[in-house]
Amino acid sequence: GGNKNEMLRRVAQLKESGVQFISLLALDDGGAPAYDHQLAAQLAGMDVPAFACTPDKFPDLMEAAIxxxxxxRFVSRYG
Structure with missing residues (x-):
């Protein structure tokens, strides 16, 4: 739920202020996300990485994102 347009506006403001924004779609052993594909595409267009991963790979993925x-490169290393 929530107001998607307001969220996108706020993300843009945060990025303009220098905040690095990352979207975690799922963090579970299967790494299988259920998400709004259109919203993820809009975030990608704003240079906001969106990903899902398993807990054991999360620290390395966050390091790469930060x-x-x-x-x-991360995907080629971990598959």
């Missing part, structure tokens, strides 16, 4: 490293 360091603004290529997610393709």
């Amino acid at each position: 360091k603004r490293q290529s997610f393709s």
Whole structure:
């Protein structure tokens, strides 16, 4: 629920102020997210990474995101 347009407006404001925004879609052993694909695409268009992962890979994935490293490199390493 919630107001998607307001959320997107607020995300844009946060990013403009220098905040690094990351969207975690799922954190579970299956790493299988259920999410709003259109909203995720809008966030991606704002350069907001969105991902799902298992708990054991989460620290490395967050490190890659914080360091603004290529997610393709992470995926090639962990699959």
